Amino acid sequence: MKLVTYNVHFGVGQDGHCDLARALDAVKNADIIGLQEVDSFWERSGNIDQVELIRQLMPEHDMAYGAGFEIAKRSKESGEMVSGPRRRSGNVILSRYPILSVRNFPLPKYGSGGGKLDIQKALLEVSVETPLGPLRVYNTHLCHLSEKQRSLQLEIFLEIDRRARLEGPALSGIHPGDESFAGEPALVSVPEKAVLLGDLNFLSTTKSYSILAGDTGDRWGRVTRIGGFVDAWCAAGHDELDGTGETSDSATSGDGKRRIDYCFVSESLSSRVVSARVLRDAKGSDHYPVEVILA
Template sequence: MRIISYNIQYGLGIDGRYDLARIADEIRDGDIIGLQEVERYWQRSGMVDEAEALAALLPDHHWVYGANLDMDASYRDEGGRLVNRRRQFGTMVLSRFPIISSRNFPLPKFGTLDQHSIQQGLLETVIDPGTGPIRFYSVHLSHLCSETRMPQIEAILDILRRAPAEGGAWCGGHPDPAAGWTEGEMPPMPRDLVLVGDMNCTNTSPEYAALTGPMTGRYGRLCNTDGLVDAYVAAGNDENGGSSNPTGSRIDHCFVSASLRHRVRAVSIDDTATGSDHWPVRVDLD
């Protein structure tokens, strides 16, 4: 199973062209794909619904979209009829396997006076690739500084911890089965998870340590038995190596629950991709 994480910079490539078809070709081999910076109805990208457009270009994938920045973009047509439309910016998950359920969580936002600060969120999906269900998350963290990202990391860790106890999208029975609330099988909320996204931080940051465990001078990284592991490292790569964008830093990551670390077979970063100012990260799992 191939997992891909890609910040597509709303389709704007390093050559200054908007080209969603190019993006689709760069991720077509993915079985489960987490995208960041997917927008709908922005003037800069031609007022395109990028989520719908990407889904049309990848018709064999199920998909969900998580709108984090959400504003009015409605208008009246020539006949005066109101066309309701939202200008949105967020994350997306595409999967060759059915997406059983999804939730979108807003993350803490720092209100700035002069610097640009946007609402960001964590998109959760539950997917069963045939080997048992997993939770798959796509996220994009604040670009401003470590201090604006740390509250987001803390919120993410809380969400990840709570999920199994909260249960699936619905759980339990209902006093009146005929009411239809328990249509279909009860959806799962598994413990195993994969978290991908543009974290805007490297392995030397406190955010990375909060996710994976502290670094010690004598014993190396102290990963927890019930915590997260950097898939790049689990695949045998040097934690200090790699780059996920032309600036030379590895800020796009895939973290897996410790229970999945032995299923990581390979991680590669496609530095030939030109569809964005980031490069796709590919993770192969058994």
């Protein structure tokens, strides 16, 4: 089963040209895909609904969308409020297997001073029945400004993951005598195993990485927590600091080549990671996709 995470940068590639279809071409053969920075109704990406465009371009995949934020749109010429669709930006999950349920969670945010860009982030969750069994798939794009804010967002993710296994499915049980809402079949149990895809905006040398992957000891190196998450890049045999894992492009990101896009898998899935690689032929964004194969 092929998983991919890709920050598509709303379709603007390394040549500065906006072409979302080009970005999608690089990952369309994957079974489960997490996309970040998907636009709707922004001038910078052609003032179109990219969510609907993805649906049209990827009809073989089921799709879930979760906006990080939705805000009013103003006329570029007059500055007046425009009635109709509002601007949105968020995350998409595509799956060749049916998506059984969808939840979207806003992540913690505190505003930045000094005019620095600060964006409301969200965590998109789906449950999927895959050939490897039931799977929860998460997709997110963490804060780019602050290690402390990223750490807080990751702690919330771990709490959501823990609670998901305890709370049960979004629709469960029955309501006797009421056919208007609960007459439909309830959902299957929440999958125990999970995958986190995303532009996580941290390096493997940071506290944020250790929150997910476990702390390092002087003698034994990285210590994975039981029931925690494993960096699929490392499960595939790469070193945490392996330079071939760099996923951002210095020519367009402005901050050098760094490994900041990840696939983390439940500790119990780590033995099923066959390979992980960065798709360097993809030029449709200022990031490169990361592909992980599970078997």
